[in-house]
Amino acid sequence: MKLNIAVLPGDGIGPEITQQSVKVLKAVADRFDHEFQFDDALVGAAAIDLLENPLPEATLDLCLKSDAVLFGAIGHPKYDNNPDAKVRPEQGLLKLRKELGLFANIRPVRTYEKLLDQSPLKRERIAGADMVIYRELTGGIYFGEKSTAEDGKSAQDLCFYSEEEIDRIAHLAFKAAQQRRNKLTLVDKANVLETSRLWRKTVKTIAREYPDVELDFLFVDNAAMQMILNPKQFDVILTENMFGDILSDEASVIGGSIGLLASASVGTKNAMFEPIHGSYPQATGKGIANPVASVLSAAMLLDHFNLIEEANAVRKAVELSIKLNVCTEDINKDNHYSTEKVGDFLEGLI
Amino acid sequence: MKLNIAVLPGDGIGPEITQQSVKVLKAVADRFDHEFQFDDALVGAAAIDLLENPLPEATLDLCLKSDAVLFGAIGHPKYDNNPDAKVRPEQGLLKLRKELGLFANIRPVRTYEKLLDQSPLKRERIAGADMVIYRELTGGIYFGEKSTAEDGKSAQDLCFYSEEEIDRIAHLAFKAAQQRRNKLTLVDKANVLETSRLWRKTVKTIAREYPDVELDFLFVDNAAMQMILNPKQFDVILTENMFGDILSDEASVIGGSIGLLASASVGTKNAMFEPIHGSYPQATGKGIANPVASVLSAAMLLDHFNLIEEANAVRKAVELSIKLNVCTEDINKDNHYSTEKVGDFLEGLI
Ligand SMILES: CC(C)[C@H](C(=O)O)[C@@H](O)C(=O)O
Ligand SMILES: CC(C)[C@H](C(=O)O)[C@@H](O)C(=O)O
Numbered sequence: 218m219k220l221n222i223a224v225l226p227g228d229g230i231g232p233e234i235t236q237q238s239v240k241v242l243k244a245v246a247d248r249f250d251h252e253f254q255f256d257d258a259l260v261g262a263a264a265i266d267l268l269e270n271p272l273p274e275a276t277l278d279l280c281l282k283s284d285a286v287l288f289g290a291i292g293h294p295k296y297d298n299n300p301d302a303k304v305r306p307e308q309g310l311l312k313l314r315k316e317l318g319l320f321a322n323i324r325p326v327r328t329y330e331k332l333l334d335q336s337p338l339k340r341e342r343i344a345g346a347d348m349v350i351y352r353e354l355t356g357g358i359y360f361g362e363k364s365t366a367e368d369g370k371s372a373q374d375l376c377f378y379s380e381e382e383i384d385r386i387a388h389l390a391f392k393a394a395q396q397r398r399n400k401l402t403l404v405d406k407a408n409v410l411e412t413s414r415l416w417r418k419t420v421k422t423i424a425r426e427y428p429d430v431e432l433d434f435l436f437v438d439n440a441a442m443q444m445i446l447n448p449k450q451f452d453v454i455l456t457e458n459m460f461g462d463i464l465s466d467e468a469s470v471i472g473g474s475i476g477l478l479a480s481a482s483v484g485t486k487n488a489m490f491e492p493i494h495g496s497y498p499q500a501t502g503k504g505i506a507n508p509v510a511s512v513l514s515a516a517m518l519l520d521h522f523n524l525i526e527e528a529n530a531v532r533k534a535v536e537l538s539i540k541l542n543v544c545t546e547d548i549n550k551d552n553h554y555s556t557e558k559v560g561d562f563l564e565g566l567i
Numbered sequence: 568m569k570l571n572i573a574v575l576p577g578d579g580i581g582p583e584i585t586q587q588s589v590k591v592l593k594a595v596a597d598r599f600d601h602e603f604q605f606d607d608a609l610v611g612a613a614a615i616d617l618l619e620n621p622l623p624e625a626t627l628d629l630c631l632k633s634d635a636v637l638f639g640a641i642g643h644p645k646y647d648n649n650p651d652a653k654v655r656p657e658q659g660l661l662k663l664r665k666e667l668g669l670f671a672n673i674r675p676v677r678t679y680e681k682l683l684d685q686s687p688l689k690r691e692r693i694a695g696a697d698m699v700i701y702r703e704l705t706g707g708i709y710f711g712e713k714s715t716a717e718d719g720k721s722a723q724d725l726c727f728y729s730e731e732e733i734d735r736i737a738h739l740a741f742k743a744a745q746q747r748r749n750k751l752t753l754v755d756k757a758n759v760l761e762t763s764r765l766w767r768k769t770v771k772t773i774a775r776e777y778p779d780v781e782l783d784f785l786f787v788d789n790a791a792m793q794m795i796l797n798p799k800q801f802d803v804i805l806t807e808n809m810f811g812d813i814l815s816d817e818a819s820v821i822g823g824s825i826g827l828l829a830s831a832s833v834g835t836k837n838a839m840f841e842p843i844h845g846s847y848p849q850a851t852g853k854g855i856a857n858p859v860a861s862v863l864s865a866a867m868l869l870d871h872f873n874l875i876e877e878a879n880a881v882r883k884a885v886e887l888s889i890k891l892n893v894c895t896e897d898i899n900k901d902n903h904y905s906t907e908k909v910g911d912f913l914e915g916l917i
Contacts, residue, residue, distance in 0.1 A: 297758060298784070300768040307758045337795050342687045358708070358726060363761040371729040372765040376708060379721040406809070407647060408657045411713040414650040415722040421650075434647070438816035439845075445687050445795060445820040459756070463813060466788035470795040495789075 218522060219252045223283035225276065225313075227261040228306055229496025230506035230556075231289025237508035237560030238287060238515040241534070244567035245519065245527050256283070260313070261306035261496075262293035271309030277316055280487070285518050286317070288491035289511070294498055306496075315355050318484035321386045322354040323393075323517070324465045324493055325479065326448075328472055329539050335473030335548050338445065343471050348451040349397070350468065351390040352461025354482055356382045357412070359458045378412045378457065383419040389483075390455040391427040400431045400452035404440040404460055416457060437464075444468055465493055474547045476507025479514040481521060488521050490514035504555035507545040509535055512563055534566035568872060569602040573633035575626065575663075577611040578656055579846025580856035580906075581639025587858035587910025588637060588865040591884070594917035595869065595877050606633070610663070611656035611846075612643035621659030627666055630837070635868050636667070638841035639861070644848050656846075665705050668834035671736045672704040673743075673867070674815045674843055675829065676798075678822055679889050685823030685898050688795065693821050698801035699747070700818065701740040702811025704832055706732045707762070709808045728762045728807065733769040739833075740805040741777040750781045750802035754790040754810055766807060787814075794818055815843055824897045826857025829864040831871060838871050840864040854905035857895040859885055862913055884916035 224239060226232035239255055246253040258276040265271050271291075280286045291310045296302045313319075327347045333340045361375030394401045403420050405413035417434060424432045435443060437460045443450065444464060448471050456464065469475035478493040492510030500506050513535060519528035538544065543562045546553035554562070574589060576582035589605055596603040608626040615621050621641075630636045641660045646652045663669075677697045683690045711725030744751045753770050755763035767784060774782045785793060787810045793800065794814060798821050806814065819825035828843040842860030850856050863885060869878035888894065893912045896903035904912070 292758065297786075298767075300757065300764040300771075305758065311759070337689055337692045337797075338687050339689060359759055361723070365761055365765065369765075370731075371727065372761040373711070373725055373727040374760045374762050375723055375725050377721065377723040381720075406812075407650065408642065408655065409661070409709055410724045411715055411722040412724050415715065415719075417648075418650040436647075438812045441791065441813045441817035442819055442825060445817065447687075460813075462756075462788045463791045467791035467795065467817065469792055475792060 218524065220285065220522065221254045221256070221283045222518070223279045223286045224255050224257045225260040225280070225286060225288045226257065227289040227291045227496065228263055228293050229290055229498045229501045231261070231291070231496055233502070233504070233556050234492065234506050234508040234511040235287060235289040237556065237563065238511040240560050240564045241512050241531060241567060242515050244564045245531065248530070248567055249524070249527050251524070260309045261291035262296065264309060265304055265306060269304065271304060271306050272312045277313065280313065280317060285521065286487070286489035287515065287518065288489050290492065290494065290496040292496040292498070311359060313489070314482060315360065317487040317489060318355065319482035319487065319489055320353060320355045320382065321389050321483050322352040322461065323481045323483065324350040324352060326350065326465075326468045326471055329536070331539050331542075332473040332548055337470055343448055346448040346471050348448065348454060348468070349393060350454045350456070350461060350465045351386055351393065352465060353382065353386050353457050357458035376410070376412050378415055380415065380419050383416055384423065387420050387423045387455060390453050391423065391430050394430045394453040395427065398452040399429055402440075402451055402454050403432065403434050404437050404454055404456040404464065405434065406437050407434070408436060412457070420455065440464060441467060469493065474507060475510070476545065476547045477509050477513070479510050479517055481514070481517040483521070488518070490518040504557060505546050506556050507547050508556050508560050508563075530567055534563045537566060538562055568874065569604075570635065570872065571604045571606070571633045572868070573629045573636045574605050574607045575610040575630070575636060575638045576607065577639040577641045577846065578613055578643050579640055579848045579851045581611070581641070581846055583852070583854070583906050584842065584856050584858040584861040585637060585639040587906065587913065588861040590910050590914045591862050591881060591917060592865050594914045595881065598880070598917055599874070599877050601874070610659045611641035612646065614659060615654055615656060619654065621654060621656050622662045627663065630663065630667060635871065636837070636839040637865065637868065638839050640842065640844065640846040642846040642848070661709060663839070664832060665710065667837040667839060668705065669832035669837060669839055670703060670705045670732065671739050671833050672702040672811065673831045673833065674700040674702060676700065676815075676818045676821055679886070681889050681892075682823040682898055687820055693798055696798040696821050698798065698804060698818070699743060700804045700806070700811060700815045701736055701743065702815060703732065703736050703807050707808035726760070726762050728765055730765065730769050733766055734773065737770050737773045737805060740803050741773065741780050744780045744803040745777065748802040749779055752801060752804050753782065753784050754787050754804055754806040754814065755784065756787050757784070758786060762807070770805065790814060791817060819843065824857060825860070826895065826897045827859050827863070829860050829867055831864070831867040833871070838868070840868040854907060855896050856906050857897050858906050858910050858913075880917055884913045887916060888912055
């Protein structure tokens with residue numbers, strides 16, 4: 218298969234981890250006789266520094282015409298602590314999601330036997346936990362109209378959802394549930410928000426088309442608690458943009474490190490693959506960032522093009538590396554390997 | 568001291584737990600020679616059933632002229648699963664918070680030595696955790712304009728904040744930090760939301776008046792993760808309405824049961840005290856609900872009127888009950904006591 222892959226390393230640890238996935242993907246191309254073409258482009262703070270634009274035209278063009286985007290991370294503290302900054306790295310990511318129409322962000326969460334004791338949660342609570350979060354990614358309060366009053370003394374953000382936006386991701390989530398344990402949990406705040414009531418109503422209607430999937434509902438506050446009390450209860454979680462952002466970061470504690478969590482963002486035409494961790498600026502350049510989240514995102518990329526054997530080879534490599542403790546310091550305190558060494562090891566296993 | 572206390576038992580387990588706190592407060596009045604006058608009123612689903620209004624005029628009037636409100640819980644599944652319901656129990660609670668001007672919801676989170684092993688989190692992560700969450704309670708997306716389109720195909724909720732709304736709760740939170748470990752963490756999503764940037768800017772300005780308090784910032788997704796990874800890092804958390812709702816339910820896992828978490832909601836004139844758990848409909852009438860969250864809310868009521876010795880007596884009683892395992896089944900699996908028995912025991916200790 219021939220694939221054009223746009224590589225957007227971005228900020229902080231983005232470049233160093235993305236480099237490892239590119240290595241792994243190249244090894245996959247070699248072994249399975251594919252032709253993967255990689256093209257780098259600027260995004261985020263890196264792009265602002267050079268071009269004053271977190272998503273330069275050239276980057277967007279490249280992404281639009283590529284088969285897939287491999288994304289690193291975005292964000293820089295110099296913007297976070299400046300509420301007056303007019304241009305921010307995150308705008309690059311948000312605009313990219315919007316322009317590529319990536320409405321569904323898919324975030325699998327699982328445990329590894331070897332890492333069960335790394336989690337802050339007790340082993341018996343998490344052993345066997347295996348869920349996937351379907352987070353709506355191009356709507357809600359992230360993209361609604363936002364403004365600050367002239368006098369700077371008030372501000373607002375609008376959370377808007379249409380039936381259509383809910384529909385398309387809900388179908389994906391129900392279908393995923395059918396391939397898994399046939400359970401879907403909608404997380405919302407329907408006792409307070411009008412948009413949540415629209416979600417509940419729309420998803421209930423769609424559920425009739427999937428009679429083999431059991432549907433239940435949780436308020437987001439309760440879900441944030443249940444995620445820790447009993448993560449094994451979840452199979453597929455479906456939720457809106459902001460709640461999905463919060464819950465998936467929270468869920469990262471189950472696996473033992475946020476450095477393990479991959480994601481795929483899909484639309485009707487394009488697809489992007491990115492670790493759920495951020496740019497982790499404090500770690501930049503130190504060789505301590507865990508490349509696994511990015512490498513597993515690359516595996517999701519392979520899945521996306523139905524290269525299942527290839528994706529499984531990548532996942533197997535990751536599993537072995539964890540089993541053998543060839544891991545970065547987030548999950549291997551005593552005798553850790555560098556970002557690059559872990560990447561080399563994974564590459565070697567393909 | 569003479570206090571008029573409005574008692575709003577509400578829905579689900581609300582009545583059974585509130586009854587225990589009233590018993591305890593009566594014992595306090597007896598022992599410390601105070602005059603507490605209790606007046607019951609309807610709220611929530613209970614009020615809708617009788618008067619088609621989740622917050623009847625008479626209830627609001629009573630609350631307005633009382634010194635304090637003791638609140639049970641609100642919510643009923645028959646409304647949760649009906650997105651078309653025009654009147655909902657929660658409106659009663661939200662309206663009450665608004666009408667009484669209860670802008671700051673204060674939620675302390677701590678651990679009990681005896682319960683450390685009850686938590687899904689490992690002992691070493693939580694032992695000694697002790698934080699208080701200041702949640703803004705009368706603004707944000709809870710109270711912004713909300714609507715559904717005529718055709719029912721889209722909906723929206725507005726998140727609005729003014730500097731003034733942020734100011735008043737921020738001062739309370741900084742003052743609380745000064746009485747504690749001098750650390751305040753603002754939780755927001757300033758990399759995406761305009762309102763969050765207003766929070767960050769306003770709180771930074773106010774921080775200058777409290778040079779002895781160390782201020783830091785966390786994005787809400789990261790905060791949801793940090794809450795589990797390392798809860799001991801937190802002293803005072805300050806955040807907006809929705810984020811506070813999510814984070815405080817999540818934080819309940821630290822103590823081992825949401826049935827232990829109390830809250831005070833304060834404004835300039837009025838104050839209300841309620842457990843953070845909800846109406847827990849499945850448990851209603853079974854005598855299994857934990858009254859401690861409500862009893863500790865009553866202790867916060869006593870604190871509020873500077874009855875510190877009295878409040879400490881209540882907290883001591885709770886601590887002893889936990890030490891002796893006189894607890895409901897959420898924290899005592901083998902040999903549990905009923906809601907009423909726990910209430911009797913606490914009453915007896917005053
Ligand atoms: C960087 C930020 C805008 C982003 C988000 O909130 O979506 C990140 O937290 C994520 O989850 O991908
Ligand atoms: C019942 C509901 C409206 C309420 C809220 O979300 O504020 C509850 O969850 C709480 O935290 O007090």
